[in-house]
Structures are given as structure tokens and as C-alpha cells.
Amino acid sequence: MLFDTHLHIVDRQALDYPWLSGAGDLNRDNLYEDYARDALRCGISNVLHMEVDVAPARIDDETNYVREVGRRQGSLVRGVIAACRPEEDGFAAYLERSAADPFVKGFRRVLHVAPDDTAARPLFRENIKRLSGTRMTFDLCVFPHQFETILALVDHCPDVRFILDHCANPPIKDGMSEVWRKGITEFSRRSNVTAKISGVIAYGDLENWSVESLRPYVEHTIGSFGWDRVVWGSDWPVCTLGGGLAPWVAATHALTSGCSPEERDKLYQANAKRIWSI
Template identity: 60%
Template sequence: MFIDTHLHVIDKTALDYPWLGGAAALNRDFLYESYEREARRVGIEAALHMEVDVAPALIERETDYVAGLAAREGSLIVGAISSARPEEEGFAALVERQQENPLVKGFRRVLHVMPDELSEAPMFRENIKRLSGTRFTFDLCVLPHQIPRAIELADLAPDVRFILDHCGVPDIKGEAVEPWRTHMREIAKRPNVVGKISGVIAYADAQTWTLDTLRPYVEHTAECFGFDRLVWGSDWPVCTLGGGLSPWAAATQALFGGCTARERAKVYRENARRIWGLD
């Protein structure tokens, strides 16, 4: 059984997602009901909703929307990672408000589509340090060449737990190994960083990828972080770009098939329960 630490719900009737205009394959509704049917079939027992980079004015409305999904009887959603803008003064007030909201487990600012310098801004860094002493995690979604900047953030706030999304977003389709491989080894030296094995089929050729295509990237991530600092995620619906949730879940089972039952349990669900305090 999996705890999915990276579910996106897209509901264009409820929220505005400016970036979808440039992402034709995802520019439609991907509703919770569709996810839930397939998720239960592949053995997902719970999920964290990951923010979907809504229009900034709607960040807290997205959290309210997810709360409504989580309140449904039998819902898989047990928590949310909220969008945030650490580069803005309002971040501190957002963190304060969400301290009272048990649904929110952490924050993310999408960085891989932003200028590299964003995370170097004094306000951004000061606000990241504000997470020290809180229960909140911070997800890092960065490209391989940006991992050194993620390392700087991890070093800046050593008592904040950072989650590195999507195995560091390797260019699997382009068969690129460096600098990703070296940077992954370096960021994993930081004990406050957790690696997320999530939806990497989206970065492979949808028509030709096999287990052997994914194996070097998944295995290197696991080798760097170890089984106590790995979590799993679907990255649905982005994973549909590489085939979908069911193929990704099946690939995960095959890739970790040689591990012990205890190691698989840690990656699939136990680490997530511990990190985010899930029941």
C-alpha cells in the first residue's frame, strides 16, 4: 500500500491556473473522483494534495477547496502542501494562519520554472528560516542545475525538513546524467533533506521508456538518500504525460522489488506517516 505524497487536483471551474495555458496536455480538469478510482486500484491508501501553482490571489482558496475534498466521507486526502511565496512579505502571515490548520502539512514554491535567482533574494531566505521551529516542511521542485541553490536553502535552515521533488527532475528523455548525479549525491548529505520518488515517467519518452530507462535515476536517488529518507508520490496528473498512474505504480513495485519488505514499507508509506504526522 502507498501513501501518495504528490497528488494534484485540477478543477478549472473552481480555481485559476495561469500556467496551464502553456501546458496543452494538462489544460483540462483532472478531478479528485478520477484520481480516487485509479488510486484505490493500485493500492494507494492515503494522499497529500500538492499545490498546483494557482493564481497567487487564490492560494488560500485552493487550500479551502482541498479541505472540502478531504472532508468527504472516505476521502484519501489526509493533508495538503500549500502554495506559498517566500519572496513576499505576506509569507510570515500565511505561515501563522496555517499553524491553526491541521490539514496543511507544508509549503511549496515552484522554482524550476522561475529565474534561478529567486531563491537567493534576501526576503525569500529570511522567510524560509521562519519555518524553523514549526511543523511545516518545504518542498523543493528544482531542475538539476538548480540543486546547488536548493542545497543553500537546506544549509540556511538546518532544522527545517526539505523535500526534494521528483528525484531532482532529471532529464531522463535526454539521458542526461550530469550534473544531476553529482548534485544529488551532494544534497543528500544534508540530513534535513528527504528525496521524493515521484512520477519520473513524465520526464522519460512516453512511447519508449522501460524499467531500465528509469532504473539509474530511481536507484541513484535511493542510494543517495537511503531508505529512511525516501517517500513516494504519483505526481498525478503530470504522470499521465508518461503513461499514467497505474504504469507508474507498477514500475515502482518492480523497481523496488528486490528490496526487503521493511525497506519498501518505509518508502511507500511509513516515512510519510512519520514526516507529516499522519494517522
């Protein structure tokens, strides 16, 4: 069974997504019902919803929307990784409120679309440090050219648990990058970082990707972090641009076919259950 740590629900009737107008084929509704139909067929048993960069004024509305999805009979949704703005005043109060809500499991601020200096700003760094010693995780979605700044953030917050999304967004379509390869190694040396095996389809040839085209990136990430510090995510609906949920699940099984049942279980679900106490 798989624990999906990276589902995006998009409901344009319920919430506002300023970025969607420039998102091409993703500019559509992608509802939980559409995901769940395939997820159940693929053996997914638990899900965390990942924030979808809604309009800042709608952040709490997104969490409450997903909460209602989680309350439906038979829902797979166990919690949310909520949006946040650590670069702004008010984060401390938001954290305190969220920490009292067991449905909120962590936070993400999408940094690969933010100014490159965002994570270097003193207020941002100090606000992220407030997560130290809490049950909350912080997801990092960054590009390789931002690695130096993000590594400095991780070092500034050694007691915060970070999740590195999408194998750190490797530029697969352009071939193996030394910046990415060395960056993964550096991130893995920080014991407070866990890598998420997700999203890699989007960085290759969407129409012609193969298991073998993904293998060097997935294997380098898992080899660097080890089986105790990796989790799995679908990145649905982004994965639908490269074929859908079922092909990505099949690729995951193929990529790990030579691994032990214990190793696969850690990646597939056990580590996620431990990290988020589910």
C-alpha cells in the same frame, strides 16, 4: 499500501491556473473522482495534495477546496502541501495562520518556473528559515542548473525539513547527467532533506519509457538518501502523459522488487506517515 505524497487536482471551474494555457495535454480538468478510482485499485490508502500553482490570489481558495475534498465520505486526502510566496512580504503572517491549521502539512513554491535567483533573495531565505522547528515541510521542485542556489538555501536553513521533488527532475531523455548525479549526492549529505520518488516518467520518453530506463535514477536517489529519507508520490495527473497511475505504481513495485519488505514499506508509506504525523 502506498501513501501518495504528490496528487494534483485541477478544477478549472473552481480555481484559476494561469500556467495551464501553455500546458498542452494537461490543460483540462483532473478531478479527485478520476484519481480516486485508479488510486483505490492501485492500493493507495493516504494522499497529500500538492499545490498546483494557482493564481496567487487563489492560494487560500485552493487549500479550502482540497479541504472540502478531504471531508467527503471515504476520501483518501489527509492534508495539503500549500502554495506560498516566500519572496514576498506577508509570508510570516501566512505561515502563522497556516501553522494553526492542521490540514496544512507544508508548503511549496515551484522554483523551476521562477527566476533562478528567487531562492537566493534575502527575504526568501529568511522566510523559509521561519519554518525552522515547526511541523511544516518545504518541497523543492528544481532543475539541475539551480542546484547550487538550492543547496545554499538548504544550508542556510539547517533546521527546516525539505522534500526534494521528483528525484530532482533528472534529464532522463538526454541520458545520465553528471550535474544531476553529483547534485543528488550533495543533497543527500544534508540530513534535513528527504527525496521524493515521483515524477520521473515526465523526464523520459513519455511514449517509450521502461522500468529499466528509470532504474538508474531511482536507484541512485534511494542509494544516496537511504531508506529512511525517501517518500513516494504519483505526480498525478502528470503521470497520465506517460501511461497513467497504474503503470507508475507497477513500475515502482518492479523497481523495488528485490528490496526487503521493511525497505519497501518505508518508501511506500511509513516515512510519509512519520514526517507528516499521519
